[in-house]
Amino acid sequence: MTADFTRRAMLATTAALTMTLALTHASPAQADFPDRSITLVIPFAAGGSTDLVGRVVAERMSQDLGQQVIVQNVGGAGGSLGATQVAEAEPDGYTILMGTVATHALNPLILKQKPYDPVADFAPVSLLVLVPNVLAVHPDVPADTVQELIDLAKAEPLAYASSGNGTPLHLSGELFKSMAGVDITHIPYKGSGPALTDVLGKQVPIIFDNLPSASGHVSSGKLKALGVTTAERSPAFPDVPAIGETLPGYETYSWNALFAPAGTPPEVVTRLADAAKAAMADPKVAEQMATFSATIVASDPAALAEHVAAEMAKWEPVVKGANVSMD
Amino acid sequence: MTSPTTDRSEAIAGALLMLAAGFFAWQTMDLRIGTALRMGPGYFPAILSGILFLLGLLVFLKAFRSTATSEAMGAIAWRGLLFILPAPVFFGLTVRGLGFVPALFLTALIAAMASMRMKLHWALLLAFLVTLFSTLVFSYALGLPFRRFGPWLPF
Amino acid sequence: MEFLSNLALGFSVASSLENLTFCLIGVLLGTLIGVLPGIGATATIAMLLPITFQLEPVSSLIMLAGIYYGAQYGGSTTAILINMPGESSSAVTAIDGYQMARKGRAGIALAVAAIGSFFAGTVSTFLVALFAPLLTTVALKFGSAEYFSLMVLGLIMSVALAHGSVLKALAMVVLGLLLGMVGSDIYDGTPRFTMGITAYADGLNFVAVAVGVFGIAEILRNLEDEHDRQVLTSHVGRLWPTREDFRAIVGPVLRGTGLGSVLGILPGGGAILASFASYTVEKKLSKNPGEFGHGAIAGVAGPESANNAGAQTSFIPLLTLGIPANPVMALMIGAMIIQGIVPGPNVASEQPGLFWGIIASMWIGNLMLVVLNLPLIGLWVKLLKVPYFILFPIIMAMCSIGVYSVASNTWDLYAVAFFGLLGYVMGKLRFEPAPLLLGFVLGPLLEEHLRRALILSRGDAATFINRPISLTLLLLAVGVLVLVFLPAIRKSRDEVFTESEG
Numbered sequence: 007m008t009a010d011f012t013r014r015a016m017l018a019t020t021a022a023l024t025m026t027l028a029l030t031h032a033s034p035a036q037a038d039f040p041d042r043s044i045t046l047v048i049p050f051a052a053g054g055s056t057d058l059v060g061r062v063v064a065e066r067m068s069q070d071l072g073q074q075v076i077v078q079n080v081g082g083a084g085g086s087l088g089a090t091q092v093a094e095a096e097p098d099g100y101t102i103l104m105g106t107v108a109t110h111a112l113n114p115l116i117l118k119q120k121p122y123d124p125v126a127d128f129a130p131v132s133l134l135v136l137v138p139n140v141l142a143v144h145p146d147v148p149a150d151t152v153q154e155l156i157d158l159a160k161a162e163p164l165a166y167a168s169s170g171n172g173t174p175l176h177l178s179g180e181l182f183k184s185m186a187g188v189d190i191t192h193i194p195y196k197g198s199g200p201a202l203t204d205v206l207g208k209q210v211p212i213i214f215d216n217l218p219s220a221s222g223h224v225s226s227g228k229l230k231a232l233g234v235t236t237a238e239r240s241p242a243f244p245d246v247p248a249i250g251e252t253l254p255g256y257e258t259y260s261w262n263a264l265f266a267p268a269g270t271p272p273e274v275v276t277r278l279a280d281a282a283k284a285a286m287a288d289p290k291v292a293e294q295m296a297t298f299s300a301t302i303v304a305s306d307p308a309a310l311a312e313h314v315a316a317e318m319a320k321w322e323p324v325v326k327g328a329n330v331s332m333d
Numbered sequence: 334m335t336s337p338t339t340d341r342s343e344a345i346a347g348a349l350l351m352l353a354a355g356f357f358a359w360q361t362m363d364l365r366i367g368t369a370l371r372m373g374p375g376y377f378p379a380i381l382s383g384i385l386f387l388l389g390l391l392v393f394l395k396a397f398r399s400t401a402t403s404e405a406m407g408a409i410a411w412r413g414l415l416f417i418l419p420a421p422v423f424f425g426l427t428v429r430g431l432g433f434v435p436a437l438f439l440t441a442l443i444a445a446m447a448s449m450r451m452k453l454h455w456a457l458l459l460a461f462l463v464t465l466f467s468t469l470v471f472s473y474a475l476g477l478p479f480r481r482f483g484p485w486l487p488f
Numbered sequence: 489m490e491f492l493s494n495l496a497l498g499f500s501v502a503s504s505l506e507n508l509t510f511c512l513i514g515v516l517l518g519t520l521i522g523v524l525p526g527i528g529a530t531a532t533i534a535m536l537l538p539i540t541f542q543l544e545p546v547s548s549l550i551m552l553a554g555i556y557y558g559a560q561y562g563g564s565t566t567a568i569l570i571n572m573p574g575e576s577s578s579a580v581t582a583i584d585g586y587q588m589a590r591k592g593r594a595g596i597a598l599a600v601a602a603i604g605s606f607f608a609g610t611v612s613t614f615l616v617a618l619f620a621p622l623l624t625t626v627a628l629k630f631g632s633a634e635y636f637s638l639m640v641l642g643l644i645m646s647v648a649l650a651h652g653s654v655l656k657a658l659a660m661v662v663l664g665l666l667l668g669m670v671g672s673d674i675y676d677g678t679p680r681f682t683m684g685i686t687a688y689a690d691g692l693n694f695v696a697v698a699v700g701v702f703g704i705a706e707i708l709r710n711l712e713d714e715h716d717r718q719v720l721t722s723h724v725g726r727l728w729p730t731r732e733d734f735r736a737i738v739g740p741v742l743r744g745t746g747l748g749s750v751l752g753i754l755p756g757g758g759a760i761l762a763s764f765a766s767y768t769v770e771k772k773l774s775k776n777p778g779e780f781g782h783g784a785i786a787g788v789a790g791p792e793s794a795n796n797a798g799a800q801t802s803f804i805p806l807l808t809l810g811i812p813a814n815p816v817m818a819l820m821i822g823a824m825i826i827q828g829i830v831p832g833p834n835v836a837s838e839q840p841g842l843f844w845g846i847i848a849s850m851w852i853g854n855l856m857l858v859v860l861n862l863p864l865i866g867l868w869v870k871l872l873k874v875p876y877f878i879l880f881p882i883i884m885a886m887c888s889i890g891v892y893s894v895a896s897n898t899w900d901l902y903a904v905a906f907f908g909l910l911g912y913v914m915g916k917l918r919f920e921p922a923p924l925l926l927g928f929v930l931g932p933l934l935e936e937h938l939r940r941a942l943i944l945s946r947g948d949a950a951t952f953i954n955r956p957i958s959l960t961l962l963l964l965a966v967g968v969l970v971l972v973f974l975p976a977i978r979k980s981r982d983e984v985f986t987e988s989e990g
Contacts, residue, residue, distance in 0.1 A: 045478055052534035053818030058826060065538045078478035079534060080896045083689035096484060121686060171677045193940060194674055199811045203755055207628035222810050222832020297828045346917040350659050357666050360681050370947030374673035374680055377935045381666050388659040413711030417704060418905040424888040425901030437885055444884035447711055448877035459878060463885045476535050477893055
């Protein structure tokens, strides 16, 4: 397969223009979908966890579909720009979105002016992975369990760092506050990296972070993980309890899912979902997902539709309660 | 010793600064100011617009007591403004619809027209070569994710 | 000695034929994208990320690092030749480098930049190897209060960037700060100055602003009077610096290296300040500060060294903490994760071959760059002989692609046109673009850290004075302020005297 690609690339370079014309001239019959390259829009900057999941999946899906799946980063406005671009794209399956909990649950709830409708504007394809978040503290913080942290927060003013206002991590923190009945000052940062730096440097005691970005610091002891945000413990850190063990019902996670624009023919959606499923079944992909501490789901389109509805229902009271809104 | 004169370009500079400050101040009006210790989104911009206005005022006032010999503003590149500035705008408007190849060709062509030394046939050739080079390098070799020919084209 | 054995391990990893090849590919590619105006390293590395899945982790990281510093290197080439800085750091190089080019000293400027960068790269690589863990603890001492004080110091220094009116330079800094505010407020997400355009919610794109106020404005200036003005000197002069040139750059290179190495360690924008700070220092120390802005060789040598030293030491937080200092580093972290390496403090102990191999490859890459670029200088300089009316449409096309490739955001292209116009008008009114750009870069950081420091101290402004590092920085700022304004005050008093006499 790889050899095939190199040959094709060389061919393309030598006969650049003829090749392109030939490709674009091909008939758009759905039966032979895909007959040209597919653009996977990642609504965040390159290098983040969504970007990495997207690139790994795109690479593997290209093999299955026999056409290149090209990753395009359209970052900005918490993922809204990229999502809007796909919502407005031709519903032919050649432009698809790597959606997340932000684009398909939080942003539509937070934004006052809604640039797109997460349900009506998209055809769900497949829920790919769930990524746990983690509640961690600087090792000097005198709390070793979630309960001790709650007690500490009741006794003295504390602050927690997150990757930004309105992000899943911020809202994980807000949900924690409301369920534990404590007040902890939220300190937003521009991304996970700077937030982590300040917690490592003891500028801020607590952080809600994605498990993949915090895990190196947890295993080296520079951060003390008090709980993961998923309902069950993460296989990567079996000693770290789930927050839900202390606060029953507490459950948040980040997720990544593929969406096509609404109106994409069902056979095309199915073809994409099958390719995604095949990609996620690849042992090498599974191994890479394990380094992200991501749980593979690889659902069918209907299950993703239900998932989006459930997530929106779950987050609505949190968003309202935390009084987070953006124009 | 030259006696103080009015430096027209300095006066314009000061006036434009005050205008810019006014614009930012007007845009800040809708923002929550907050307090010095718990700043809202409008606090910092409000202070900065104030400072900018003061600086503009100083520049403006100094213009009337200028000791420096006023430099002529020189010619204005009308032709350049007319063709150079629209070039990236045109690329932005068409790169998705027409696709990378035609959008870039026309962008280079528009930019080329900014020089009066440029002849049309040379401009066409130049635009063609630039497009060929960029398509090979960026689209094929580096694999930038742009559609080469977009949905606006019939084929 | 542990240090020597570590370094030996690193060189044995980095000098394997395979890794040398990837290092070479990296720096070649980096140089190529660096010299194409507007094309940044981020887009390229993002494109190459999937290719690195197939490589050994150390090879892929060596290649990506090569692209990064190769691009930094190439970026100064465009800054010098066509006044088109692609990164915040080369904006400073453009000030005097482009003036040198206009005076037929492009070759010398390029050579000085190459030599300064190589020297700085060598020194800072050894610093990284020797002190990385120690320096990390220093970097972690920097909280928001310290960063705020550092930014204040940087802003005050920026006034020295001006070679004209200090008042107008200040106005440009403030305007830059305001332009930096465009986008969503990070504390509550309120959009500011976006005119309702969601595409600007994350702020204006640096490349768009820099390309506009420097590059496009310069093209417009060159098109003003095509009949009676030879745009670029076709006589290119000598390529190699003279003995006097060498003597003139020793101090600036040494000081630039020091400044860059220190500031590069700070993950929150320290590297941005390095080249600006070096320029300020050189101008202050120079015997003829009037030369600055008109092709001072120290104004190229110092900032270029600082910028490259900063680029190397900014790997420290990445390697020791797994924390990215800029988008390129974020991509490298991504490459590590994909390879199954969890970035964090354990990388050095668990993967010593990888850790030291990357450090050793940084030096090898710098050596390759200097060997590669010195002969290329002749070629670049020939580029100036290309008639301008052929050169600038090419530049416009490259800029359009480059700016669009950053985030596929068409509004960034409209911003290029707007800032081109702004830059042109500014030039007509004798405003300078460099202070504006510095304000633009520092503005968001200044506000972010000020507000965060105050939230963390629960509204106690004394936090800036109670924290020793912050206090030191603020005192330094006051010192610089006195140094900058004392001569200006004295001068204006002299003016008053001469006026009254006249």
